[in-house]
Amino acid sequence: MGEILINTEGLIKTFGKFVAIDELNLTFESGIITSIIGPNGAGKTTAINLLTGALYPDQGKVFFRGEDITFLQPDQRVRRGIARSFQVMDIFPMLTVLENVQLPLLARFRKTRKWFFPVPYYGDILDEAEIILNYLGLWNKKDVTAGELSHGDQRLLEMGMAIASKPEICFLDEPSSGMNPLERAKVLELIRSLAEEGSTTFVIVEHDLDVIFSLSDRIIVMNKGSVLAEGEPDEIRKNKEVIEIYLGEEI
């Protein structure tokens, strides 16, 4: 059993009259891979937005290690070790691959004020960027403009940026969407090895159920803004309500 990193109490988020998040109670433990699944519109991305500070709830609370962070800004959460990647691409297309990974590293090393020095002269940052890019298999493309990468490589780079900040907990919203099988396997391998290393706890939103069941230690099923079921993959696989909302799909 890991430590509880993040938990929520009765989160509610409405958009106009539409209740997107409805009394949502979530708990994320350290040291395991937790997945959030559920049909389109279940509120998965909105939930992550509430946890990472992109949105604030109408009601309810978010805690990080027991501290109320409900209304903290995203950057204040990042400083506490809460990172995310987005369902929609979040890289800087005009910068090179290397420069993209160096941005969060720079922030981490708190050298952002010295931007007028050429970035690569920061040896430690370059070393760490190299480790991350090697991990992703992108080191040989370090000087390529990020916008020119394949979609799959862009997503890998995006993940690299999320993990470069060495987060305690990292939320990945559909990390393998739009990837070919080879790229998908690479991403999964990366998540698995980072999780095994134990430095980062992952929470993954995915639609690919094969991925979910092979990768997750714990699965949370969301439907209509709240938790429909949660448990170990084997329990979820057998859950009648879960089978019902995924009717027609194989679990």
Ligand SMILES: Nc1ncnc2c1ncn2[C@@H]1O[C@H](COP(=O)(O)OP(=O)(O)OP(=O)(O)O)[C@@H](O)[C@H]1O
């Ligand atoms: N900014 C917004 N304004 C209005 N409605 C929104 C907004 N963001 C989300 N919604 C609505 O809230 C519901 C939940 O959306 P959300 O993106 O969280 O779902 P999701 O589970 O991530 O779906 P998907 O699997 O398609 O990514 C949807 O019905 C969506 O249309």
Ligand SMILES: [Mg+2]
């Ligand atoms: Mg979503």
